[in-house]
Every structure is written in structure tokens, then in C-alpha cells.
Amino acid sequence: MRSKLEIRDIILKLDHQMADDFEAQDLDFKQWNERSREDNIKTMISYAVCMANGGGGSVVFGVADKVIGLDNAIKGIPEDIDVSLLQKRIYEKTDPHLTPFFDEVFIENSRILIMNIFPGMPPYTTTDGAGTIRQGKDCLPFTGTLRRQMMDSSGQADFTSEIIYEDWHNLFSHSAMERIREFMSRERADHNLLSLSDEDLLTSIGALKEGFFTKGALLLTGKPESIERIIPQHKWSFRKMLSDTDYSHRDDGFHAIPVALYELERYISVDNPMVTIESGLVHPEFSTYPTIALRESLLNAFGHRDYRMTGTILLKQYKDKLVLTNPGQFIGGITPNNILHHPPVARNNHLMDLLDRLKLVNRSNLGVSRIFRSLLIEGKEPPIYREIGGHIELFFISSPLNNSFKNLVKQMVDDGNHIDVDHLLILQYLIRHEQINTIIAAEVAQRSMEQARELLSKMYNEFNLVEPVGRGKGRYYTLSRHSYDLLKENMKYERQQSLDKEAVKIRILSILKERPLSNKEIRQLTGMNSKQVQRLITELRPDGVELRGKGPGTRYLYNPEK
Template sequence: MTETNRIEYKAQLTKDLDLEKEVVAFLNYHEGGLVYIGIDKNGNTLGVADLDADMLKIKDRIKNNIAPSAMGLFDVVAEEKEGQPIIKIIVASGSEKPYFKKKYGMTEKGCYLRIGTAAEPMPQKMIEELFASRTRNSIGKIKANRQDLSFAQLRIYYEEKRKPLNQQFKKNLELLTPQGDINYAGYLLADENNVSVKVAKYKGTTRADLAESNEYGYGSLIKATKSVLNKIELENRTLTQITSKERLEKQLWNGIALREAIINAFVHNDYTREIAPKFEIFQDRIEITSVGALPEGLSESEFFEGYSVPRNKELMRVFKDVDLVEQLGSGIPRILETYGKECFQFSANFLRMVFPSAEPVNKEEDKESTKEGLADRLVDRLVDGLAESQQKIIQLILNNPKISKREMAESIGISTTAIDNNIKTLKEKDIIERVGSDRTGYWKIITKE
């Protein structure tokens, strides 16, 4: 392995600002890049002595020593190579160039650009040109039209991940404008807002015959995202084929790719146009449409290779904190593992992802197969007599055994109290049981013959 225009090796983490120089260079580079700690310039794996401590130091140094803020534009992950622990720093191209080391400011000693395999000082003329054209119309700089906003829901999501928010969370999560007002990112994550997210289902292959319309939103964008994920997971029914040798199962769409596409639409949508992403289910496909063309400087080929230029770094950071995003730049490559590039449609104002279904979405089924779709491996005697909400709870559990009661309520559209009552009934009928604790356990369907 050798260094490239997108890969930099460091034998160890040093105390000088050399790491910051490399990160700044990749932030200013149109493709971003990767910095590996624990590999020397010749590609030899040395490993790191204190993995956890070094990862914390790296996050702290990038957060505090680089401006404009790089939060939401980098990821620090642990990997293993040749039996040795190493650290990989994923750096996305930023939209607020030029980035620089705070100690030296916006000068040739503070600004760097990746050229070939080196971080080179940026000429002063380029610094001035980039600063003059810096993107200012971002959700982090737009003042929210409401300032009387609460964030109880956001606190709950962080507490669930054991990352409680302190009194300074709006500043720490960059939900304030430079003037100290709540910005549009904060507005999107607040308990109440005017953002409506629609999931439509059609009977045919066109928009002529609407079968179902669901609306989520008017609250935390995280809650809306989870509601859409749960709704589409409920629609993504499992297809079963029994052969002489085995029982084969697959879903209408690949679940991993679909999840990545949904989250990608939420995180990278251009909210400055005050339009939310849209989700539409047709007889032969699902379409996911987000607002905004590819970020400036990012080509289609770079997009497919996983180069990340987060449009909304504040949202990216929060979505990653609550584990909706796993690793920076991993979404599109995961989608491409199942679906081809032809499923992506680019225009001047929108990005649309179109995934064909494995069979007709609204396929007519007889009574027996419908029961099987609702409760999968449950025998008929367990399904008969169940209320519709209870059948939906069973389907949600089959799709995601770790689903929470709150997520069930959001998906079905009933209160958590109603969920508790239905679960109590299902337990009394020996249809489901809870295995493990409320925090780390899972639901189990009891399939007695």
C-alpha cells in the first residue's frame, strides 16, 4: 500500500500540528481523503499503542484546532491490519473552504491543499478567492424563523445512546448561528417545526391512483426519519418460496440498501428550499427523492465511489451521534452492493433513487398467504382473532426484533399506552415474549405447533 492523493500515512500521533495540516488539506480538497495512524510512509504496519486514548485526542484536536468547524465532516474509526490496531480518519470535502489551522489563521501557514501525495501550503490568492466564494447559504447560518423552540425529543434520543445533552448542547451541536440565534438545523431537530415528510403509496405504476398517503414530521427530523424507516420496513414484506430442500426468503427490496437510501435522503436534502424529501411506493418500485443537485465540485463518478461532501454537516453529526449514520461515506457504496448506478437519477434540482421491487408490491394474495405475510412463521390459530394493531406489531417485530415500543407507536400511529395494552394481550396469548432487558433485549415470536 502506498500513499495517494486521497491516502496519507502517519507512523504515530505526534504532538505538533502535523495531523491538523493533513486534515485541513483534505477538507480543502474536492475529494476529501483518509489519514491512517499506525502505518509508516512505506506502508509498513506499526500499530498504535493506546488506541482509545489516541482516538479521543484526534477528535479533540480536529474539533478545537481547525476552523471553520469540521464537526460532521470527519469520522475516526478503529481498524485492524496485519494483527495490529490502527486508526482511520475519514475526512470529507468541506463546503466552507478555506479551512485552516486556528493557530495560524487564514494564511499560507494555516491553509493547506492536497496536491499529489502531500499537503502543500495554499497560495494567498487562492485563500482569498475561496473565502470570497464561501458558501454562506447553509442551514447552519440561517436563523430559524422561530426561537421559542424546545428539544425534549432530541434529549431522549441522546439519552437512549447514553450521551446526555448538557446545558450547552445547542452550541456544542452547532445549532446556533454565529450571532447566537437558533439556526435552521436547530429548527429541523426541534420538537415542533413546519417540516412535513410524506410517504405515498399508489395502486399502479403511475401517480394516477393514490392508495394511501402518510404524513410524518412537524417535529424532530430524527423522529420523522425513524417513522419513515418503520413505515417502509412494514411495507417491505418478506417473500417466501419453499423448495424441496429449503425455505427461501427475501424482501421486496434489500433492507440495508433501502435504509441507507432513506437516511441519505434526509441528511443530504437541501432544506434551504424548505422542501422535505419524498417517498413514493408504486406497484413495481419505490422512489426516494431529495432536493438539491450534487454538491458543487463533486462529480457523479466521485459520488458513486463514496466521496462524501455532506450538504448539512450539522445533521450528519447528530444523525451519527444517535447511530442512524454508521460511518461517513459508507451509504452509497452499500446501496451499490445491491442496486446498479442506473437506479440513481440526477437533475439540476433533485436526486432520485429508484429501486425496483422483487415482485408486484400490491400483489393479490389469498387468505392463507396474507396471514403468512402478516405473521410469517406464526400458525393460523395465533393470527385468527387478533386486532389489526396486534397484527402490525407482530409484523414489526418480525422485521426488527429490537424495535422499541415508541418506534412501534410511531409506525402504527397509535399511543405508547395502546402499544403496551396490545403487547400485554399478545403476551397473555403466548404469542410474543421479551428476551433480555428493556434497553438491550429483543422481542421473540412464539411459534408453538
């Protein structure tokens, strides 16, 4: 990736050389087509795909590449070209989505636009299925042979496994290693591993290769100044938000992951209210945001973020929610609607291996399940994932402890019944709704229709937690009398208005991106009435939601090009 300063220096040499002489694997120059703005956007989309498949690079718009002389080469682009609109169009027209980063330079009073494409997880194509790949100075058709070659070699393209050829002692942070050893002790790591010296421990887990740090090792045990110099895109930030635009406190850093984790947890704990439950001689305390959920989500953000992209892992704490954002997109077929049960896919295999060997994470995809479970067993809202632009957002809704629900789960476990996350999600849904059918159960538990039927059947026949009403397609389930008794109170259903409105919108939008919904289906999902659903859809129209059809055939669907 060329820097803005480097590209500017190249442009200033065009009095005596052609821009074509400087074009390379990661650099191209394109003249702006003054006759058709749409053709320029199509060119940008095509080159975004080409560069992404070729390992990333920069495309400079507004410079003719086959002429000599600064006055002849500098053509510029119109001042009214909106960069955010270009990003939106490229994002919408690429698959998987690409979000370029634009830089501007002004030379001879002309505006030059630099489109930077970061390396990702190819292959990429346009939404029409067309694809090219950068080979030298050309964008070649992305044929089956080239795709096979790229896929065969992609296993070695792990940024975190790259070796840093410097004396690792000068990069090493003793405080970061101390945090790691604390984690390992708490997770009951092997005593023989804990008894090793720092160097032997790092060597045994693969953090030291040939006597040098890997970038993954630096991210785990490096000094902040070393990380900032070598991996400047690794950064964490915290904001205590007063509103969507104002905050009362902020902090940023380049600390190693264990130290960053400690700092972020410390900030959250300042305003993470605790509830004490009297239970005999023991009075356990429960925080609004469970420690397990916070730690697993933060470690996932650090472990899976795209370290080849600029950006920061940002944790925003609002009065009623937490929002965790990390650079990168879902990979390997993972989406917000299947993340709970999808097989594990790692962007940074080496870093995740190190975290696993140090007992900081589990490679068996248990982290997401732990996040869900730690919230659900306390009767709290499950987390909400969404992909926006080139980032992944995770929402935690501030929910009070539901002690009755916790007692229900405990009683079931005491009776020898294994309650997993799928059952908890369905129970949690039924506390806020009068009924659930197979379609909704499949959506809620992120399972297939057949799996959802089996879940509901088991909850009825074995656990006696739900009971069926009706037959055939109209069959639905409600909480059983046994469930009411376990809840130990005259429970009235809490309608979905108790759920944060933004969370409702995020969930409906997420489902609409997968399939259309009717007004009735949205009512079943949210507990809203018909008029409330109509108002909800009106609020979602700026996000690309539209209405199709009339009468009983009316459907709401997501149209990203709207």
C-alpha cells in the first residue's frame, strides 16, 4: 500500500516521465471520464475487485497515464464528487463487500483522488459475478486457474504469523506477560507451562520463531511503543457516551491485547451496576454486563479483527447499551444470523493459536456460545451482531437480572436436564411474547426448520417447559404451567416494548436482509400491533426497506440499492 506522500512525490515527477512508468502490482493511475460519472464509478468498482484479489493497492484517479508533462498528466476530478457516496456504491456492488479508503491531494489546483484497497479474504467479484485480479500492471480475468492458485496459497497469507526481524527483548513488555500469566492461572493452565521462563514459554507456544517475534507475539506481549511503530493499525479506544455524538470520557492506546483487555474491563466496571441476590449464607452478585460476555467479546474482537486495515477496536458505553466495533468483515460464510452455530473460521490463525495455547480463548467456537449463555441464564437480552461497512458491531442491551428466570434454569439443571443456548433463546423469547411457532423458533435459535421442530418437541416432551396449541401449520407453543410454577410468580407477559427500540430495528433489518417478511411475521417477532409495524417500517426505509405487493401478499423486503 502506497502512502499519500509517496504518491504525491510520484505525481510531481510526471514532468519528465509517464505515470505508466510508475504503475505496479499495487499502484495504478486512471484519467477521470468527464463525459460519464457513472462510467467512473463502474471503473472504481472494477479496480476495487482487481486490487483486492491481488493483495491490495492504490488507484489514483485524475491522472492520465500515457503522457509526459505535469500540465498534460494532471486532469483532476470534479470538486462535487462525494467520497462517501463512492464508498457506498463500491460496497453495494462488490461481493463480499469492499469498503475502500479515499485520500485526496491537490496539485496545480487540481483535485486528485486516491482509492486505497486493503487486502482481505479473496476471492472478490462484482455483484454481477465479474472478477479480475491484479497481475503486475494489469487486471486479468479471474479465471478458474488463477482462483485455484490463490486459494492454494491463501493459507500462508496470515498477517499475524509474519516474523519481525528485531531483537525481541527490545519489543517485550513484562507487564503484558504478567497479565497473561494471571489469565493462565485463573484458567488453570498446565503448571509445567506456567513454570517456564518467559522465553521458554513464548518458544513453546510458537510466539518465537527462529529467535524472533511474530506479529502475533508482538500483539500479545509487545510494548505499546513497539506495537504502534510496527503494527500502527492495532489500536483500542473507549468512549463513555452521553449521547450518540457527545462523550464524557475517552481513552486510547496501543497496548498489548492482555493489557488492553484489562483497561477496557476496568472502564466498564466503573459503571456496571451489581445486583445482590440473597441465597442462604451466600449472597452472589450479578453485574449488568456479565464478565464472561465482556471478556469473550473483547478477545474475539482483538483475535478476529483485520490487522491489514486501519481502524480501531472501539468500545462505546451508553446509559442503556454497550457497542463494540472492530475493523473487518465476517468471513467464511459467517453472518449475524448464523454466527451462533457456524463452524469456527479464523482470519488470524497464528494469533488465535497463541490465544488458545495461553488459555485466553477456545478454538472450538465456544466463545460466541459463552457470550450468549452468560446473558441468557440471567434472563437478559441476547447480544446483537451486525455488519456495517467494513466493520462488525456487537450490541449488548442493558437488561436487569431476572431472578425468577435464573431460578428456572437452575431447577432444570438440578433435575438433570441439560439446557443449552437454543432452549434459553426460546424461553427468553416466550417471556416477552405469548407464543412461538417453528418459523420464529428457527429464526431465534439460528437453526433450520427441522432442528427448530426438534427443539420445541424436546422442550414439550422432556422438559415440560412449553405446550403446543393447535395443529398443522397453525400450531404454536406457549409456556407451560410447569414453567409458570418454576418462575414462582404470577408472571404476565412482558411485551417487546421493554426491548430497546434500536435492538428491534436491528433484528428486523437483519432478518430482512436474508428474506422478505409479512406484517404478520413481524408482529409475531416483535409483539407489536399492525400500526406499530407500519411505523417501524417507515423508520427503516432510509436503511433500504421497502414494501412490495398489495393485500395479503404484501411483503417488506430489503433493497440495498434503494
